[in-house]
Amino acid sequence: MTTTPPPTPSASNSPGEAGQQQLPVCLVTGATGGIGRAVVEEMAADHHVIAVGRNQDRLAQLADFSDRVRAVPADLTDVESLPELVDGLDRLDVVVHAAAVSHRLDFAEATPKDWREHLELNVVVPAELTRAALPLLKASRGTVVLINSGAGFTATAGNSVYAASKFALRALGDALRQEVKPDGIRVSSVHPGPVDTEMLRGIYTTMDKPYRPEEYIRPASVAQAIRTVVDAGEDVQLTTVSVRPRVEQKG
Ligand SMILES: NC(=O)c1ccc[n+]([C@@H]2O[C@H](COP(=O)([O-])OP(=O)(O)OC[C@H]3O[C@@H](n4cnc5c(N)ncnc54)[C@H](OP(=O)(O)O)[C@@H]3O)[C@@H](O)[C@H]2O)c1
Numbered sequence: 001m002t003t004t005p006p007p008t009p010s011a012s013n014s015p016g017e018a019g020q021q022q023l024p025v026c027l028v029t030g031a032t033g034g035i036g037r038a039v040v041e042e043m044a045a046d047h048h049v050i051a052v053g054r055n056q057d058r059l060a061q062l063a064d065f066s067d068r069v070r071a072v073p074a075d076l077t078d079v080e081s082l083p084e085l086v087d088g089l090d091r092l093d094v095v096v097h098a099a100a101v102s103h104r105l106d107f108a109e110a111t112p113k114d115w116r117e118h119l120e121l122n123v124v125v126p127a128e129l130t131r132a133a134l135p136l137l138k139a140s141r142g143t144v145v146l147i148n149s150g151a152g153f154t155a156t157a158g159n160s161v162y163a164a165s166k167f168a169l170r171a172l173g174d175a176l177r178q179e180v181k182p183d184g185i186r187v188s189s190v191h192p193g194p195v196d197t198e199m200l201r202g203i204y205t206t207m208d209k210p211y212r213p214e215e216y217i218r219p220a221s222v223a224q225a226i227r228t229v230v231d232a233g234e235d236v237q238l239t240t241v242s243v244r245p246r247v248e249q250k251g
Contacts, residue, residue: 023046023048023068024046024091024140025089025092026043026093026095026230027095027133028051029053029096029129030052030100031062031071031098032051032058032059033053033098034195034196034199035195036096036098037062038219039222039226040062040069041220042220042226042227043227044066047093049068049069049070050085051063051070051071052073052076052085054074059071076129079125082128082129086132086136092133093137094142094143094144095129095137096145097144099125101118103203103206104158104159104203106157107160114161115161115164118161118162118164119165119168122168123165123168123172134185138180141183141184141186143229144176144186145230146187146190147222147226148173148189148191149162150192150193150244152166152170152189152191153191155167173189177237186237186238187237188240189241190225190226190241191243192217192225193216193217193244194215194217194249195217196213196216215245217245222243229241
């Protein structure tokens with residue numbers, strides 16, 4: 001991890017105000033991104049939130065948003081250090097994996113570095129962080145939310161690297177769901193279509209298409225879908241959720 005401190009577990013669960021002792025705890029990666037930030041804001045209504053990201057200014061904004069939010073700087077690609085994010089926590093109820101990288105690359109131009117970058121952050125990181133969190137999630141009968149993509153169902157030209165990583169993430173979730181069934185842990189794949197965030201803006205800079213934010217999903221709408229996943233009745237898990245624009249874009 002390039003930066004610390006880790007979420008000094010007991011301390012991170014300590015209430016910042018009276019009466020919060022019993023609040024569940026939610027860890028969100030990619031919290032400094034468009035969707036992650038919206039998830040932090042949504043979940044902070046009734047959770048202590050451990051918000052993980054790299055951008056220091058945005059982490060500071062998240063910490064200012066609510067005293068229920070603890071901002072934790074971390075480079076997730078330091079995979080060996082991922083357990084530090086959960087070590088010593090008193091409880092952990094929800095993990096939302098939002099951090100990811102997405103570059104449009106023609107297959108012929110994608111390098112091993114590109115493949116490793118996508119597979120590392122989009123697959124290995126959620127796998128390893130979830131693995132480290134399993135004992136706590138078992139204790140809470142918690143929920144793992146893997147933010148996937150429409151690209152986790154359909155691969156298109158110019159998107160092989162990102163799509164392959166999201167297909168892998170879906171497979172990870174499907175297999176994990178079966179393995180943790182005896183523990184009562186729920187595993188949900190949430191697949192947004194185009195969302196108005198920096199990631200999408202970055203993708204559009206490489207395409208010969210105008211960026212039209214009004215046509216894309218708002219990050220808060222994805223956060224609402226994740227709220228529905230987390231709040232689902234005790235008797236169910238929402239295994240796969242597609243969040244599409246109300247009016248689908250033409251290819
Ligand atoms: N936007 C879309 O159209 C769209 C569509 C479908 C699915 N998704 C998925 O939704 C999720 C969130 O995407 P988004 O649109 O919110 O993206 P975003 O705004 O670009 O945010 C990406 C997040 O990932 C974090 N991140 C990147 N590399 C990291 C690293 N090495 N260590 C720690 N954090 C790192 C960034 O942190 P820093 O900025 O602090 O470095 C940022 O918080 C992703 O899984 C993405 O694949 C997005």
